[in-house]
Amino acid sequence: MSATRDEILRALEAVTLPDGKTLPASGRLTDIVVKDGKAIFAIVIDPSEVNALEGARASAEAIVKRLPGVTGALVGLTADRPQGAPKPAAPAPTPLRSGPKIEAPATSKLAGVPGVKHIIAVASGKGGVGKSTTSCNLALGLAALGLKVGILDADIYGPSQPKLFGLRGKPTVTADRKLQPLERYGVKVMSIGFLVDEETAMIWRGPMVMSALTQMLREVAWGDLDVMVVDMPPGTGDAQLTMAQQTPLAGAVVVSTPQDLALLDARRGVAMFRKVNVPVLGIIENMANFCCPNCGHVSPIFGHGGARAEAEKTGVPFLGEIPLHMDIRATSDEGRPVVATAPEGPHSRAYLAIARKVWETLESGSAAKPAPKIVIE
Ligand code: ADP
Numbered sequence: 001m002s003a004t005r006d007e008i009l010r011a012l013e014a015v016t017l018p019d020g021k022t023l024p025a026s027g028r029l030t031d032i033v034v035k036d037g038k039a040i041f042a043i044v045i046d047p048s049e050v051n052a053l054e055g056a057r058a059s060a061e062a063i064v065k066r067l068p069g070v071t072g073a074l075v076g077l078t079a080d081r082p083q084g085a086p087k088p089a090a091p092a093p094t095p096l097r098s099g100p101k102i103e104a105p106a107t108s109k110l111a112g113v114p115g116v117k118h119i120i121a122v123a124s125g126k127g128g129v130g131k132s133t134t135s136c137n138l139a140l141g142l143a144a145l146g147l148k149v150g151i152l153d154a155d156i157y158g159p160s161q162p163k164l165f166g167l168r169g170k171p172t173v174t175a176d177r178k179l180q181p182l183e184r185y186g187v188k189v190m191s192i193g194f195l196v197d198e199e200t201a202m203i204w205r206g207p208m209v210m211s212a213l214t215q216m217l218r219e220v221a222w223g224d225l226d227v228m229v230v231d232m233p234p235g236t237g238d239a240q241l242t243m244a245q246q247t248p249l250a251g252a253v254v255v256s257t258p259q260d261l262a263l264l265d266a267r268r269g270v271a272m273f274r275k276v277n278v279p280v281l282g283i284i285e286n287m288a289n290f291c292c293p294n295c296g297h298v299s300p301i302f303g304h305g306g307a308r309a310e311a312e313k314t315g316v317p318f319l320g321e322i323p324l325h326m327d328i329r330a331t332s333d334e335g336r337p338v339v340a341t342a343p344e345g346p347h348s349r350a351y352l353a354i355a356r357k358v359w360e361t362l363e364s365g366s367a368a369k370p371a372p373k374i375v376i377e
Contacts, residue, residue, distance in 0.1 A: 003069040005032045008039055011067055015060050018052055023060060030078065037071035039064050042078040042211060047245050047276075051110065053077055076211025078242065110248040113217055115224045116150070118250040118362045120281065121243075123273070125265020127234035130286040131255045132160035133332050134322065134351075135231035138253070140339035141348075141355030143186045147226040150181060150188035152216050154243060155233045156209050159193030166335020170194055171220075178221040185340035190220050209239050210246060217247065227362070236265075236272040244276050250362055251281040253319065258285055258306040266307065270314050281319070281361050283311040284354060288321035298323070317361070320354040322347065 009032070015023040023029060023043070032041040043060070045053050057077050064073040113119065122138065124131040132155060143149040153161035162168065165187070171179040171194055181188040192212055222228065230247060233240055244252070252273045256266035266283060273280050285307030290299045311318035322328070328347055331338045339348045 003034065003037075003039070003064075003067045005034060007067060008032050008034070008064055008070075011063050012060055014063055015056050017056055023056065037069060038074065039067075039070055039072070040074045040211070042076040045077050047242065050077060050246050054111075074211045074215065076209075076214060077246065078210050110246065112248045113222060113228070116222055116228050117226050119228045119230060119248055120358065120362070121230045121232050121247065121249050121252040121273075121278070122255060123232040123236075123240065123244075123252055123269050124234050124255045124262075125236055125267070125269040126262065127158075129234075129255050129257045129262055129265075130322070131155075131234060132164060132231050133328065133337075134253075134255045134284055134286055135229050136161060136164040136332070136337050137322075137328075137339045137348075137351040138355055138358065139187050139227075139229040140185055140337055141351040142227050142229070142359060144339060144343060144348075144352060145355060145359060147359065148224055149186070150190070150222050150225045150228045152213075152220075152228055152230045153189070153191030153193065154213050154216070154230050156192050156212055157233055159191045161189055161191045161231060162193040163335060164332055164337055165189050167194070174221045176221075178219055179216075180221050185337070188222060188225070190216050190222075192216070209233070210242055213243055213247065227359070236268040241272055241276065244273055244278055249273075249278045251279045251358075253281050253358065254283045254316075255286050256283055256307045256310070257287045258300075263306050263310045266310060267314060270316055280316045281358055282317035283307050283314075284319045285321040287324035289323045291323045291325045293326040317357070319357050320350060322350050322354075 009024045012023045012029070017023065017026050017028075019026070028044045030042045030044060032039060034040075043053060043057055054077065057075050061073045061075040064070055064075065122131055122135040132153075135151060139149050139151040151161055153159045165182075165184045167182045167184050167189055169182065171182060171190065174180055179190065181190040182194060183189065230249075232243060254266050254269040254273075256262050270280050270283070288300075288307070291297075292299070307321070308318045325347060327342070327345075328338055331341055338345065339351050342348055
């Protein structure tokens with residue numbers, strides 16, 4: 001028989017938070033869901049408390065996993081407060097002083113993933129701009145440079161990487177109880193799409209998203225990687241912001257189409273990463289030109305060039321453009337991505353050039369750091 005919610009709450013009394021309160025008494029627990037013996041819940045935090053409360057999260061998960069009748073536990077930290085939940089105590093304000101103060105941008109203090117050299121996010125201000133297709137081909141481009149590459153499909157609401165890589169099946173569990181990523185075209189792939197069916201993935205709620213990302217980051221046998229590409233969920237809402245903040249990112253790439261609306265969204269994407277002090281490696285213009293598959297004629301149907309101008313305006317590098325072409329869509333749908341299956345073609349060359357720029361920036365450590373913030377107190 002599964003453990004009940006009350007039994008789990010009783011067990012969680014053994015977890016004490018830095019303020020001395022036990023986890024159940026802290027008012028920070030979201031609803032505890034028990035399904036088929038698996039317990040799922042999250043601890044509500046202020047984004048600044050991630051490091052302070054990671055230990056409590058891990059203990060809570062370990063304690064619940066050991067309860068009789070529990071087959072698994074998924075415990076996350078979330079800044080996505082459920083309605084009615086109390087706001088966690090904000091960190092003490094700094095005393096008032098006169099005069100402006102230069103605040104250095106905080107660098108990521110999150111623990112990295114052992115064996116993984118650089119983690120980069122691929123994001124977009126909205127859905128449908130080709131973020132997943134770009135993540136997949138960028139990962140393949142990095143692998144074509146001879147690098148060890150993994151891709152983490154964090155687009156939990158609509159995982160596309162299984163289809164893009166033509167992968168099916170469930171990851172196996174290793175002896176040390178980690179999930180073994182699937183592998184194709186020399187790239188290791190982990191996606192929630194391997195674990196739950198598509199419709200279940202669509203109804204994931206905010207707190208669960210962070211738990212799933214944490215597990216896919218830390219409880220997967222990634223091995224040694226030069227680069228891990230994280231395909232983020234589209235948009236710049238709270239869930240994306242929390243993910244950007246809680247993942248030890250070396251940098252982020254923003255994908256945009258040339259339309260004005262998408263560019264506005266891209267600007268929001270750049271602003272989101274700047275807010276959490278993640279360097280923006282650059283903007284990619286996807287579907288830049290329409291290239292006719294019959295005659296090869298190129299038409300700038302969306303008014304091409306906007307992303308380059310936008311990149312210049314916002315002071316982030318322009319990484320390159322990818323044309324709108326039938327072959328890119330068709331190969332993606334068939335699970336035969338263009339960089340893997342037509343490596344000498346013009347589209348692959350475009351992705352490869354971008355991959356090279358991304359890798360050079362990562363290795364040189366010259367990713368544009370956010371400018372220091374001037375705070376008037
Ligand atoms: P997102 O992840 O931003 O929602 P997808 O990568 O799923 O977007 O792409 C949306 C659709 O556009 C898919 O059908 C994909 O095959 C297609 N697509 C993406 N980039 C291109 C491109 N450069 N040329 C043609 N089709 C593309």
